[in-house]
Amino acid sequence: MQVKQLTIALAGNPNSGKTTIFNILTGTRQKVGNWPGVTVEKKEGTTHKFNRELKIIDLPGTYSLTPFSIEEIVARDFILEECPDVVIDIIDASNLERSLYLATQLREIDCKVMFALNMADMARNRGIKIDGDKLSELLDLPVVFTVGNKNKNIDDLLEKAIELAESDHDIIQHRRVQYNNDTEKSIALLQSFIEDQTRGQLTYNSRWTAIKLIEDDRIVKDRILRQFGAGGEEIISRAETQRKILTGRFNDDPEILMTDERYGFIAGIIKEVHTTSTRQRVDLSRNLDLVLTNRFIGFPIFLFLIWSMFQITFSLGAYPMGWIENGILIFSSLLDSLLPSGILKDLLLDGIIAGVGSVIIFLPNILILFFCIALFEDTGYMSRAAFLMDKIMHLIGLHGKSFIPMLMGFGCSVPAIMATRTLESEKDRILTILITPFMSCSARLPIYIVFAGAFFAEQAGTVIFSIYLAGIVIAIISGRMFRSTLLRGADAPFVMELPPYRVPMVKSLLIHMWDRSKMFLKKMGGIILVGSIIIWTLSSFPADIDYSQDYTANIAGIRAEYDQQLAVESPQQKTILEKERDTVVADLERARKAEKVEKSYMGQIGKVLAPVFAPIGIDWRGGIALLTGFVAKEIVVSTLGVLYATGDNDEPDALGKVLKSSGMTGMGALSMMVFVLLYIPCLATVATIKKETGSSKWMLFSICYSTGLAWALSFLVYHGGRLMGFS
Numbered sequence: 001m002q003v004k005q006l007t008i009a010l011a012g013n014p015n016s017g018k019t020t021i022f023n024i025l026t027g028t029r030q031k032v033g034n035w036p037g038v039t040v041e042k043k044e045g046t047t048h049k050f051n052r053e054l055k056i057i058d059l060p061g062t063y064s065l066t067p068f069s070i071e072e073i074v075a076r077d078f079i080l081e082e083c084p085d086v087v088i089d090i091i092d093a094s095n096l097e098r099s100l101y102l103a104t105q106l107r108e109i110d111c112k113v114m115f116a117l118n119m120a121d122m123a124r125n126r127g128i129k130i131d132g133d134k135l136s137e138l139l140d141l142p143v144v145f146t147v148g149n150k151n152k153n154i155d156d157l158l159e160k161a162i163e164l165a166e167s168d169h170d171i172i173q174h175r176r177v178q179y180n181n182d183t184e185k186s187i188a189l190l191q192s193f194i195e196d197q198t199r200g201q202l203t204y205n206s207r208w209t210a211i212k213l214i215e216d217d218r219i220v221k222d223r224i225l226r227q228f229g230a231g232g233e234e235i236i237s238r239a240e241t242q243r244k245i246l247t248g249r250f251n252d253d254p255e256i257l258m259t260d261e262r263y264g265f266i267a268g269i270i271k272e273v274h275t276t277s278t279r280q281r282v283d284l285s286r287n288l289d290l291v292l293t294n295r296f297i298g299f300p301i302f303l304f305l306i307w308s309m310f311q312i313t314f315s316l317g318a319y320p321m322g323w324i325e326n327g328i329l330i331f332s333s334l335l336d337s338l339l340p341s342g343i344l345k346d347l348l349l350d351g352i353i354a355g356v357g358s359v360i361i362f363l364p365n366i367l368i369l370f371f372c373i374a375l376f377e378d379t380g381y382m383s384r385a386a387f388l389m390d391k392i393m394h395l396i397g398l399h400g401k402s403f404i405p406m407l408m409g410f411g412c413s414v415p416a417i418m419a420t421r422t423l424e425s426e427k428d429r430i431l432t433i434l435i436t437p438f439m440s441c442s443a444r445l446p447i448y449i450v451f452a453g454a455f456f457a458e459q460a461g462t463v464i465f466s467i468y469l470a471g472i473v474i475a476i477i478s479g480r481m482f483r484s485t486l487l488r489g490a491d492a493p494f495v496m497e498l499p500p501y502r503v504p505m506v507k508s509l510l511i512h513m514w515d516r517s518k519m520f521l522k523k524m525g526g527i528i529l530v531g532s533i534i535i536w537t538l539s540s541f542p543a544d545i546d547y548s549q550d551y552t553a554n555i556a557g558i559r560a561e562y563d564q565q566l567a568v569e570s571p572q573q574k575t576i577l578e579k580e581r582d583t584v585v586a587d588l589e590r591a592r593k594a595e596k597v598e599k600s601y602m603g604q605i606g607k608v609l610a611p612v613f614a615p616i617g618i619d620w621r622g623g624i625a626l627l628t629g630f631v632a633k634e635i636v637v638s639t640l641g642v643l644y645a646t647g648d649n650d651e652p653d654a655l656g657k658v659l660k661s662s663g664m665t666g667m668g669a670l671s672m673m674v675f676v677l678l679y680i681p682c683l684a685t686v687a688t689i690k691k692e693t694g695s696s697k698w699m700l701f702s703i704c705y706s707t708g709l710a711w712a713l714s715f716l717v718y719h720g721g722r723l724m725g726f727s
């Protein structure tokens, strides 16, 4: 017997518990991606229950179904076009009135809707009583009370949903918003005209279409025009006529009027089904907010929490980082002893394991960072942080919400840019994406440590702090500039919401953490792998190099020489001589390595690029390192290590010493750090920028802007510093 398939969509306001219920229903069988064409997260999963195959979709959280935000368009299009068998509207029962706006709109579309009155526990705690039977009767749809985070009544919900899907419940809705007589008349006229014109070809409910056209919904208008051509134009002009009539009669836009009437309808329902006991419980959330969003106490607490987050991320992360590092070391030495020498072994060890390994070690930091962020989000604290930062962010013309991605940028730009999805306005999103890479990510820190340590030993800490600060200042200035030129005006004002605090569920924390880390790993893994192979190839070929001296013969010669001397010396002298011999041999090996890289394709490219970097005090090796830094900023230091041939086992500041003796100046080092801070973000970030802005144009802009700015400021720092007498 064939298993029946049903599609169930979960709709609802943000924070109503959709994802929680989605996770319970689908367990681990989830697919996370993007809705086609836009960068709104798409979650779907399947489950087998009650002898059916159920496909569950977690629609983006919205407050209504107007065509003004991507989320709303996505949710609406899905319901209209995919016609799910049931739409479950997940309602925050402690906020019934606000939730019902979406509900009335869902009710107008021709689909089977039911309610999950979630957060039933919170509603009860606040002394709110909802008459579910009455609500069900008034709106003519099934209503189930649920508590998502305690997995209460979810099976019941599913059972009712299936029942509704398979019933031939009369979907002509008796209980829906009734508009005033004039509006209803216009709707009816337009509706019958649409039905005549389209003769059954219309995909959507004709009443709904008529309402939307009277509301001047641009997306529905576009659809009608595209589908019906000249006939469509006629429909639009009829709609226009009706709009004019209604506008003339009420002296207001029909869409405003209809919105008012929906609210009136909702107010009526609330009166019928909603009672609040007079003896309200003490509202813990509100009391907490008195402290946490207080102007004076709130800020230090916030800074402390953020500081703790970084502290935990880096200090706690250092342990597993060390273990992974050791693991990689053991693994590669094992391979080293097992594999036969040859090009494949070199590729595997020096290319792939060295490259990918250098990124994998950051996994613990990333997991911890994301765990903390998930904790902030799930408890509701993140909204308070955004609230606190709102004033400061307004300096750049952004909302406090944009602060969250920027903060995450100190960890890694990739998830930070993905976090901009929470911003409603596309302009805000793009602006935030453009300035987030200036928040110096953790991968750049090793570079600063090397350069500041070598050239500014005493003031290294101050120098590094200034670099971070410079990043923030440049982000703010750039933000202001973009806001007043390319991305003018904030057109989506919004009320900063402060959802109630909640004790987070471990399961959802882990899922949120893993969701982010997984995407990060996938991207990094692929890109780093390819990048490492390319860098290795470029620096290993051509294989037959004309060395300036015959290193093999010379090394052998030196060994022979020392062996002769060793044969006659006393034991004390012997150890000294052996040491001397080893140093000389190591120096030669290094020289060989350096020459090999210098004459490799990589070195040749570096020489070509040298004129670009010379004016900012960076030699060809630095240039190459910066170039490889495009793959991942972590690689800059290791490339420098290869190019300056410091060897692997030297003391940690070896690279700094070599850099100093190579003719680089303090100002050159500073210029290098400024350049690293600002220039093109890594490949993974660039790919993310493209994905999240949905356009190569913004990606190219970001690349050119950041790199141009990097060069210009490095030039200023380098020459400015020298003019002022520093070297």
Ligand code: GDP
Residues within 6 Å of the ligand: 012, 013, 014, 015, 016, 017, 018, 019, 020, 021, 061, 118, 119, 120, 121, 122, 146, 147, 148, 149, 150, 378, 379, 502, 503, 504, 505, 508
């Ligand atoms: P979404 O934005 O609609 O996807 O909401 P989420 O599923 O992310 O839930 C937001 C928060 O509400 C999470 O911290 C959940 O643990 C919590 N939550 C979900 N359902 C309930 C519930 O029935 N009662 C309570 N008290 N909390 C819930």
Ligand code: MG
Residues within 6 Å of the ligand: 015, 018, 019, 020, 061
């Ligand atoms: Mg969600």
